[in-house]
Amino acid sequence: MTLTGELDAGLDVPADERVIDVRDLCMRYGAKDVLAGVSFTARRGEVLALLGPNGAGKTTTIEILEGFRMRSAGEVRVLGVDPASAGEHWRARVGVVLQSWRDHGKWRVRELLKHLGTYYAPYSTGEIRRPWPVDDLLDVVGLTAHAGQRVMRLSGGQRRRLDVAIGIVGRPELLFLDEPTTGFDPAARREFHDLVHRLTDVDDTTILLTTHDLDEAEKLSDRIVILNDGRIIADGSADQLSRQVTGLTEVRWTRDGQRFIHAAEDATAFVRQLFLQYGEDIADLEVRRNSLEDTYMKLVLDAEGGAR
Structure with a gap:
């Protein structure tokens, strides 16, 4: 089943507003088509949730968008650039928050963020934003009170906030969030949701979210794309999808x-x-x-x- 007009919510976005633009994306492993003609867009400042059962093609799609995997066919533009051939300047405009991130637990929060921010300074010209000042970044993610604390002593929720801080230290225009609240208690999940909304409000950041928590997807996303068996079966807001079903x-x-x-x-x-x-x-x-x-x-x- 494919919803009638399911692509209207994404593909009518004006070209200058498209942060992600995917057309007829295909990925084949041997004789198996993992992605078979996937097309969607994400606009500036939008939170787009990519949903689907295991094996639907979500991870492959994300890895292609991040430039970590070559596609078999189709057109992909992320921030106007083909990720397959993108360079360091492009990567400085993209942030990634993985499900887990290994680091040196003895680093103090402020020192770690300040150090990582220096990697972005050489690219802070033209269309690339300047890195967050450390104090502002700590405030945005709610870690000001823990700035001098060692990473190993942070709680799970605080650790996840640090993951986000690491992902946005360069003030990316596009942020990939992969299962951001796995293992969170309800209070920590609510605080994290507030943080995501603040990112879009403060810095007009586009966010591509993958999650198995459907309640989270409904609360956070402006639009939802559902993949199944390598194809898009729905694209729209939660309310639009519910009405169409x-x-x-x-x-x-x-x-x-x-x-x-x-x-x-x-x-x-x-x-x-x-x-x-x-x-x-x-x-x-x-x-x-x-x-x-x-x-x-x-x-x-x-x-x-x-x-x-």
């Missing part, structure tokens, strides 16, 4: 002590009519659209069923 919204309410449930194509119009008809007799009103998890599972199952 079913077109129905569940409305629940209580009247005179009795509970009612109705599936409405236009929930707003239905609720308006409900109040016009019954007014203050309506209580416990609840409007429930499909969650991203509901939508995702239906899309993937339908796609896998159609491939059989």
Whole structure:
């Protein structure tokens, strides 16, 4: 199954706003097509979530965009450059936060960030931004109080904030976040989500997020691209995908002590009519659209069923 018009959300982005531009991307390993004609874009300042089951082609796509893997066919432009032939100046404009990052635990937070920032200074000309001043960077990621602490003594959430600080120390225009909150407790996850929103607000950073946490994807992303078996099966906001999958919204309410449930194509119009008809007799009103998890599972199952 492929949603009708699923590429409209991405491929109509003006050329000067496209930070990522992928057209008919293909990747073949031997006789197996890992990617088969993938096309999507990401615009400046957007948080784009790339979702899909294991083996869908997410990692291969990301590695091609990062310039770490050569593609078999198709066109790819990241910040206007083909990653396959990009040089150091291009890499200075891109940040990467992996699932784990090994470092010297005896470094103190401020010293480590200051040292890493020196690597970007030679490229801070023309279109490349100047590296973050260390104090500003510590403030952005919420580590000011831990600036003098050794890395080995940071908590898991603080460690992940440092990972992000390392990824953005050069003030990248594009940031890759790979499973950023794996192992986080709810409080640390909420704080990290606030940090991601701050990055897009403060520095207009484009973020490409990969995650298996669908609730996280729904909260963080402006747009979602779902891959399955090397093909895009959906592209749009969480709300757009939910509406296209079913077109129905569940409305629940209580009247005179009795509970009612109705599936409405236009929930707003239905609720308006409900109040016009019954007014203050309506209580416990609840409007429930499909969650991203509901939508995702239906899309993937339908796609896998159609491939059989």
